[in-house]
Amino acid sequence: MRVGGLRHFPILRTEKDDTMTYENPPSATGWSAPTLTVVIPTFNERYNIAPLIEKLEIALAGISFEAIIVDDDSPDGTAELAKSLAAAKPHVRCIHRVGRRGLSSACIEGMSASAADFVSVIDADHQHDESILPQMLAAARDGADIVVGSRYTGEGSSTEGFSAGRQKGSEIATRLSGILTGKALSDPMSGFFLLRRSLFNDIVPRLSREGFKILLDIIVTANRRKSGKVEIAEIPYTFRPRFAGESKMSALVVAQFLGLIVSQISRGILPTSFLLFSLVGASGVLVHLSVLTFAFEALSFNFANAQLLATLVAMTTNYLLNNELTYADKKLRGRRFWTGLLSFYAVCSFGTLANVSVASVLFESQYANFLLAGIAGATMSVVFNYAVTRIFTWR
Ligand SMILES: Nc1nc2c(ncn2[C@@H]2O[C@H](COP(=O)(O)OP(=O)(O)O)[C@@H](O)[C@H]2O)c(=O)[nH]1
Ligand SMILES: [Mg+2]
Structure with missing residues (x-):
């Protein structure tokens, strides 16, 4: 139906007047709602995002997905590039944040923008193996609440992408966080995971927006719900070296991580x-x-x-x-x-x-x-x- 050049989509009203749902636009042929949102947080990843989107398209062929790039106004112009990708591809979007920084808050914002049934987060630097995403999605459909792409279990190996110092640091951090999650998770520090959006919506008000380690925060917060502990599945993969650009890991990130641990032990009383x-x-x-x-x-x-x-x-x-x-x-x-x-x-x-x-x-x-x-x-x-x-x- 067209009224004065504006296209009106029919609105379905349910019994209560304040709840409305929208029908799919009849003319949008070929369009289907994404099943999976892949959030890609970026800071200075200009040379990584276009090839990553191509890898995702190959890995997720046959699954309807969208990629949301959340960029914190990178000086290298990642956001501009992401928007030119978005202009060419309907399954790519960019959230360009100005005046804000932080990995956890970027992931939260990307997941909050999703309307898909499942949301996932992947680093932009190609260190995470996108080809296991269909397996991760299948595990969530089979009932897992949170699926972690894990650098340590089974055949997964982390030695390739890590320096010796980072490897040791990562092991210590894994032990520390095991105390919090109470579960022998092999890689709670992973930045590669997938969960049902309804679970995310449920816990998002209680997530900390500070720091780097969002998965740990999601697991601990989800476990504290009245409905009991969440079921976590792990899918192993081989951690790869960074494709282009530099790591943003720093002393600040380590200090924020220790802060998050104490903050969680105090149950958020001490931010x-x-x-x-x-x-x-x-x-x-x-x-x-x-x-x-x-x-x-x-x-x-x-x-x-x-x-x-x-x-x-x-x-x-x-x-x-x-x-x-x-x-x-x-x-x-x-x-x-x-x-x-x-x-x-x-x-x-x-x-x-x-x-x-x-x-x-x-x-x-x-x-x-x-x-x-x-x-x-x-x-x-x-x-x-x-x-x-x-x-x-x-x-
Ligand atoms: N939006 C946003 N992304 C970030 C920020 N810090 C890091 N990232 C992204 O988070 C991902 C992981 O960062 P990386 O530097 O590779 O950490 P490392 O793998 O632990 O060395 C990359 O895609 C980064 O671009 C930030 O402050 N804001
Ligand atoms: Mg990295």
């Missing part, structure tokens, strides 16, 4: 960013004491001036570290870097007031213990600074 913020705070104490000693002893400052200098230096290093590490995903740059620094100074000054007042009250109470009072005061200011800088500094 990863809070743990990193506290860690940075602890490093600030060391900076403070070093500058204080140096200014007081070596430069013969009077105590008040030495203390003032130490406070300023420690606040500044804390700000820089938090901007790089804790809030790498919303890093402040340019003018916002400087206004952020000023607001950080202001918040920390109030935090110090809170610290000193709480500690003094405790110290003067009948349970006086200077160490306990000191720790309570410091905790108070970390919590205060964390909560308030999230509102005023890293919004």
Whole structure:
């Protein structure tokens, strides 16, 4: 039906007026809803995506699928290239995120954009073997809630794509996460997995958006549902070397991973960013004491001036570290870097007031213990600074 150049698709109304479903457009011949969405998170993967899409088309021949590339505004122009692919191929889409960074949040956003029955995530660098996707889909159709492409079980081998150091690190991380999932999963750190979209929809509000290891988070969160533990299937494959470009693995990723583990053990009461913020705070104490000693002893400052200098230096290093590490995903740059620094100074000054007042009250109470009072005061200011800088500094 055409009305003034606009095509109207019939809307089916069910009993309740607020639930509507849409019929397939009658003229869209050849179009079929995808069964599987393949999410491809990218950062600087310009030379990897077109050949990966071709490999997916071969691997998934006969299965209706769509690929959603989620790019965080890569400087190498991955998003532009992805959009030119999308313009040529109906089964390719691109989510171009500006001003945001992060692998987990990119995967979540891609899966959230899916309308297919099954969703999967695969790295853009060809390290994951796309040819096992049909097997993964079959396992999910057979009843598995989550299917993991695994680098370690059976014939799967990871030695080819990993350096010796990364191999060891990956093994330690696998053991650590085994404590959390409670299951002898051979590769909980895999970034290659598939799950039913209904399960994803169910748990997405409780997923952490920080860090690199989304699968671990999905498994732990899914297991905590009232309906009981999820069934996980593993399909082995040979981990390949990167096709083009460079890895984004860094010290930051490792710190965020450790943060995720503690955050999960505390059942989300302690978010990863809070743990990193506290860690940075602890490093600030060391900076403070070093500058204080140096200014007081070596430069013969009077105590008040030495203390003032130490406070300023420690606040500044804390700000820089938090901007790089804790809030790498919303890093402040340019003018916002400087206004952020000023607001950080202001918040920390109030935090110090809170610290000193709480500690003094405790110290003067009948349970006086200077160490306990000191720790309570410091905790108070970390919590205060964390909560308030999230509102005023890293919004
Ligand atoms: N959207 C998005 N993708 C990312 C980000 N960091 C890494 N990726 C992608 O995640 C995948 C895995 O990253 P990679 O650097 O290969 O990690 P490695 O295999 O552990 O060395 C690749 O497709 C990256 O392009 C990010 O911050 N945002
Ligand atoms: Mg990789």
